[in-house]
Amino acid sequence: MSLEQQIKAAKCCHENHPVDVEDFKKRVFQKLEKHKEWKARPSRVAFLKLASNTESSKRKQTFKKLSVMTTATAASLGVVIGAGMTSPGFAEALKQIPVVQSVFHMVGDDGLKLAHEKGIVSTIQKTATDSDITVTITEVFYDGAQISVGFMVESPDKLSDMHRLTKSIKINGTTPESWGTGGTIHPIDDYKAVGVINFSTSEPLPEKFQFDLSIQKIGDTRGDWSFSFPIVKNDATNQLFTPMVTKTYGDTTLILEKITFTVHSTELVGQIIQSGASHSAMFEVFEVTDDKGKELGLLSSSLGENKVDGEKVTARWKAIYQPVKELPKSITIRPATLEKVDLPAEIIKGLEIIVPIQKNR
Structure with a gap:
């Protein structure tokens, strides 16, 4: 029920x-x-799988999603x-x-709670039932960087391993070439749970689109919980900066094109250019800190299709980090790895980018 x-x-x-x-x-x-x-339950940290289209053998794409389970x-x-x-x-x-009634208010991160307080989330309240399990999509928020979906799961029988949801998505009827998910889920009791799923794609999405979400498996239970609803980007509170900064060290050039601060995330977009002899970068992601040295937690990172021009290989990259409570005076970007392996100091320093953030633009 x-x-x-x-x-x-x-x-x-x-x-x-x-x-x-x-x-x-x-x-x-x-x-x-x-x-x-x-006392809050111990947090769970999980790496969630990549869903990507691999039809082209010439395409080299990676999309890695880090999901931190909160303890609210x-x-x-x-x-x-x-x-x-x-x-x-x-x-x-x-x-x-x-x-x-707002899952964002109950278990969302600070950004989603703020979006809820500002009244800029969209209420969905759609329900699907299969295998005696009912899933309700409560609300959605899209800030231009990632799509966040609030949901509730209910069952007359005890729910086991609710953290494992097998799902797929479509944007205007088409599956994105590269996408990933993360989020959080919290049991209310043995029969109910609420949570948030964050979706990110490597390619930009339109201002408005129809979003199809299909859940095929909850824990060990298979079924069909399908939803379709419109999504409109809400970027009224976004603050966009276009530094267009370039830094080169050895055979690698790093370009930072855009920084977007939203209530729910901090998005960085740019390019990596390498010589033909260096087909893969020694680093996978970037560490981002503010002017006070506080590190912004990584939410997702994607590296797009390689484009070869003679001896140069160019790949576009996008990374999404946790939101800032207030605009910093500057942010610093350094090469890093997901495994927290120490890179040579000369590479980190050689490709380090410090961007002043001017609030009155």
Whole structure:
């Protein structure tokens, strides 16, 4: 039974029973405060697989996605729903107690919570049920860098290994050539969970598009949970900088073309140019720090198709990092590796780029 069905059932069962609303509210919020004191569960860090089109043997693409599982809890919703199944007159009391309907607000990162507070997310509320498991897409947000989808999973039986979701996407009916996912999921109890999936593509997406999401497997359970809904880019609060900085060391040239600060992410776009003899870079990603030395966490990184021009090989790259709370005075970019292997100091220094960020542009 879905969340909305459970609430309706509770209303029907108890709507004619008297209830002390103030007493019920007091007891519910006491439970909420008690839940806040619980220790957060240990975080989980997972590398999620790349989904890419490999039809062209001449194309060299990599797309790697790092997903950090946050440790926030969804206790408030669990308390309200649990109380509703046992308290007389819950239907009337529920009208006076706000039920959290935004997954972004519950378990999203700081950027998604801010987007929710600003009212710039799109409500979806679409549901699909298969194999006795119900999936509800609650909301979506697209800032031009990545697509974030809030969802809820419910089942009459205990859900096992909910962190493993097998899924596919289409943009305007076509599967992107290279895309990756990350995100977070939190159990409310053994039968319900909420989470966020972040989708990134190596190629730019249009301002508006139809988004198709198909989930084929949840844990060990196969099924068909398919959704289709429109998405519109919301970049009203984005701040764009185009430094066009070039740095060369040895046979490698690094170009930083664009930096975009959004409420949900920090996006960097540029190119890597190497001599024909150096077909692969010694570094895979970039470390980004602000003027205070704070490192921005990497969310995703992609290296596009190689273009060969004589002895020169050029590849476009895009990297998405965690958002900044306020614009830094500058950011510093250095070559790095996902495995945190130390690169030679001369390479790091030779390709290091420091970009001043001027707020009044």
